[in-house]
Amino acid sequence: MKPIIIKSLIVAVTLTVLSSSLARAEDPLASWNDGSAKQAIVEFVKATTTQGSPQFVAPETRVATFDQDGTLWVEHPIYSQVMYCLERVPALVKAKPALAKTPPFNTVLQLLHGDRAAMEKLTMKDLEKIAAATLTGMPVDEFNAEVKKWIAEAKDARWKRLYTELTYLPMQEVLRYLRANGFKTYIVTGGGQDFVRMYAEQTYGIPPEQVVGTAGGTKYSYDKNGKPFLTKEPKLLLNDNNAGKPEGIYLMIGRRPVAAFGNSTGDKQMLEYTKAGDGARLAMLVLHDDAEREYAYGPAQGLPNTKVGTFTQALYDEAKKNGWTIISMKNDWKKIFAFEP
Amino acid sequence: MKPIIIKSLIVAVTLTVLSSSLARAEDPLASWNDGSAKQAIVEFVKATTTQGSPQFVAPETRVATFDQDGTLWVEHPIYSQVMYCLERVPALVKAKPALAKTPPFNTVLQLLHGDRAAMEKLTMKDLEKIAAATLTGMPVDEFNAEVKKWIAEAKDARWKRLYTELTYLPMQEVLRYLRANGFKTYIVTGGGQDFVRMYAEQTYGIPPEQVVGTAGGTKYSYDKNGKPFLTKEPKLLLNDNNAGKPEGIYLMIGRRPVAAFGNSTGDKQMLEYTKAGDGARLAMLVLHDDAEREYAYGPAQGLPNTKVGTFTQALYDEAKKNGWTIISMKNDWKKIFAFEP
Numbered sequence: 001m002k003p004i005i006i007k008s009l010i011v012a013v014t015l016t017v018l019s020s021s022l023a024r025a026e027d028p029l030a031s032w033n034d035g036s037a038k039q040a041i042v043e044f045v046k047a048t049t050t051q052g053s054p055q056f057v058a059p060e061t062r063v064a065t066f067d068q069d070g071t072l073w074v075e076h077p078i079y080s081q082v083m084y085c086l087e088r089v090p091a092l093v094k095a096k097p098a099l100a101k102t103p104p105f106n107t108v109l110q111l112l113h114g115d116r117a118a119m120e121k122l123t124m125k126d127l128e129k130i131a132a133a134t135l136t137g138m139p140v141d142e143f144n145a146e147v148k149k150w151i152a153e154a155k156d157a158r159w160k161r162l163y164t165e166l167t168y169l170p171m172q173e174v175l176r177y178l179r180a181n182g183f184k185t186y187i188v189t190g191g192g193q194d195f196v197r198m199y200a201e202q203t204y205g206i207p208p209e210q211v212v213g214t215a216g217g218t219k220y221s222y223d224k225n226g227k228p229f230l231t232k233e234p235k236l237l238l239n240d241n242n243a244g245k246p247e248g249i250y251l252m253i254g255r256r257p258v259a260a261f262g263n264s265t266g267d268k269q270m271l272e273y274t275k276a277g278d279g280a281r282l283a284m285l286v287l288h289d290d291a292e293r294e295y296a297y298g299p300a301q302g303l304p305n306t307k308v309g310t311f312t313q314a315l316y317d318e319a320k321k322n323g324w325t326i327i328s329m330k331n332d333w334k335k336i337f338a339f340e341p
Numbered sequence: 342m343k344p345i346i347i348k349s350l351i352v353a354v355t356l357t358v359l360s361s362s363l364a365r366a367e368d369p370l371a372s373w374n375d376g377s378a379k380q381a382i383v384e385f386v387k388a389t390t391t392q393g394s395p396q397f398v399a400p401e402t403r404v405a406t407f408d409q410d411g412t413l414w415v416e417h418p419i420y421s422q423v424m425y426c427l428e429r430v431p432a433l434v435k436a437k438p439a440l441a442k443t444p445p446f447n448t449v450l451q452l453l454h455g456d457r458a459a460m461e462k463l464t465m466k467d468l469e470k471i472a473a474a475t476l477t478g479m480p481v482d483e484f485n486a487e488v489k490k491w492i493a494e495a496k497d498a499r500w501k502r503l504y505t506e507l508t509y510l511p512m513q514e515v516l517r518y519l520r521a522n523g524f525k526t527y528i529v530t531g532g533g534q535d536f537v538r539m540y541a542e543q544t545y546g547i548p549p550e551q552v553v554g555t556a557g558g559t560k561y562s563y564d565k566n567g568k569p570f571l572t573k574e575p576k577l578l579l580n581d582n583n584a585g586k587p588e589g590i591y592l593m594i595g596r597r598p599v600a601a602f603g604n605s606t607g608d609k610q611m612l613e614y615t616k617a618g619d620g621a622r623l624a625m626l627v628l629h630d631d632a633e634r635e636y637a638y639g640p641a642q643g644l645p646n647t648k649v650g651t652f653t654q655a656l657y658d659e660a661k662k663n664g665w666t667i668i669s670m671k672n673d674w675k676k677i678f679a680f681e682p
Contacts, residue, residue, distance in 0.1 A: 060542075060548060140591065184550075193592075193595075194595075197595050201401075207401060208594070208595030208596055209525075209550075209593070209594045209595055209596065211595065215592055217588065217592075218588045218591050218592070219584075219588070220584035220587050220588055220610055220614070227617055228587070228610065228613050228614050228617050229617075230587060230588065230591055237578055237579070237592065238578070243560075243561035246561050246569070246571060247558065247559050247560070247561055247571065250481065250559050250571055251534075251556055251558075251559070251578065252550070252593060253549070253550045254534075254535075254538050254549030254550055254552065255549055255550065269561055269569065272569050273561070273569050276568050276569050276570075
């Protein structure tokens with residue numbers, strides 16, 4: 001090839017690369033395939049933020065709420081916070097050696113030593129006992145420091161990556177896109193409010209005051225030098241699941257969301273409450289139908305059943321009936337994780 | 342006088358007026374007299390917001406909390422929300438006529454018909470009964486509409502003005518001054534969270550999600566058309582007084598304030614908790630020592646005792662010991678209300 005042709009080729013290739021990366025930079029939802037889900041988001045944002053639009057929403061009332069587990073990050077095979085609780089047990093046992101022989105803590109030790117069958121032995125009551133022992137009874141500063149340390153180190157067994165790397169890139173794009181359009185983004189999670197607050201700002205750009213979750217009481221007291229501190233009490237104030245989600249939103253935000261995102265029956269009432277408001281509303285449910293790139297579970301649409309993040313056919317039917325949009329991980333998401341090549 | 346002298350005089354007077362009004366426009370705390378209180382606020386803001394200052398506070402952690410009753414607006418002779426509850430009783434009686442002869446509702450009717458001595462008959466238990474009957478048991482939308490209507494019409498007996506006109510101008514200036522310097526301002530009130538949220542945005546520029554108050558539970562259910570709604574339940578979730586203030590701040594904000602403002606023993610723990618953080622902290626207490634322009638009560642510093650907004654000598658002594666600043670309404674405030682001439 002003559003140099004001039006090579007040069008032209010280089011210029012052409014460069015221009016192509018440049019223009020395609022420019023196009024990508026311009027698309028705030030670049031990890032989404034074109035389709036009804038992506039379209040629903042873009043149309044909702046245009047309708048609610050264009051001055052003069054009949055569906056215009058005043059900036060101060062632009063509230064969008066997001067479930068976390070299964071909506072913003074991976075929740076299978078088990079919620080990350082449950083892993084935290086289990087992995088805190090050795091420290092509990094170290095502090096109180098008698099626990100090594102006390103159920104359910106002995107079962108957790110077996111599980112952590114590789115006996116996977118031990119997981120089956122743990123009942124809901126056992127898990128509640130473990131949660132109470134690992135999430136309450138200590139000063140809030142101590143708990144918060146432990147969570148920060150764990151979240152900076154603990155890794156998921158399948159991807160061998162930090163849990164905070166297992167957030168869904170398409171949903172991160174939605175968070176940023178909504179914020180860029182004047183929406184205040186909230187997490188409304190069945191998970192522990194204090195737990196999620198420890199990483200939500202860094203992971204999702206969502207500050208602690210915009211994290212609503214299952215919350216327990218605290219108790220104000222003084223140390224021996226008269227310095228006040230708060231202790232986490234085993235007293236449930238808000239069970240932020242199912243009907244608890246709209247109740248928690250009313251308590252903590254005091255405004256009805258105009259957009260809400262979930263993925264399971266626990267989000268049903270939040271989406272109903274969101275849609276019951278006047279004007280444009282966006283309600284979306286992530287369907288985990290991608291066994292290859294992530295997990296597949298429902299049991300909606302014949303997907304395998306699960307106890308973690310259940311998406312029933314009844315929920316699917318309610319969504320179709322009420323104009324909620326289903327997000328198919330398999331079809332709507334070009335890329336699931338930021339670390340994918 | 343020769344025209345030229347008159348002209349010069351007019352120019353001179355105009356310039357003086359202009360420059361003094363410019364000076365006033367430049368002082369964000371124009372209703373404050375010069376003194377240690379005003380100085381404490383200005384120095385705190387400079388120290389925490391000047392880049393490179395050793396006490397610089399990152400913008401996202403600039404949280405300032407304000408008690409409402411007695412700190413932002415008048416609380417004597419009785420909290421405005423108590424007036425709301427009492428004035429709702431006739432509507433209750435209209436709906437359930439039997440209440441007209443049932444204590445404590447019959448006593449309230451006497452009181453509203455001008456029998457001031459009837460107030461003395463009401464016990465704390467009576468007031469709780471009246472609060473439960475007027476603040477719970479109805480859909481939140483219905484309650485919110487009633488509060489909005491009342492706050493737009495009801496007037497204080499002494500000034501014959503809307504309650505929302507009885508906010509303290511110097512404190513409104515502090516709210517604006519802090520926000521102009523990147524602080525997020527919160528109300529943390531012993532009053533009802535839902536009640537205060539109905540007017541806080543218009544009255545103080547504080548949105549509902551930044552109002553923390555005494556809060557009850559709600560219950561999610563459906564009307565006959567399947568439309569969901571929330572009902573106010575007679576179940577206390579947070580008593581946002583005394584130790585409940587730091588507990589409420591942790592629950593609803595999740596960050597320790599760097600500045601806190603109060604006026605009574607109910608604010609003591611909030612100020613302690615604020616001051617217990619590292620770095621620059623501002624803790625201030627309004628002392629009602631101006632019987633002429635507002636009210637005088639303590640019993641700190643020999644002021645008359647009161648059950649409404651008690652400021653004990655012990656609180657005064659703790660403030661002096663811990664470097665909290667006392668705001669004397671009489672000496673520190675040039676003007677108390679915006680409507681003053």
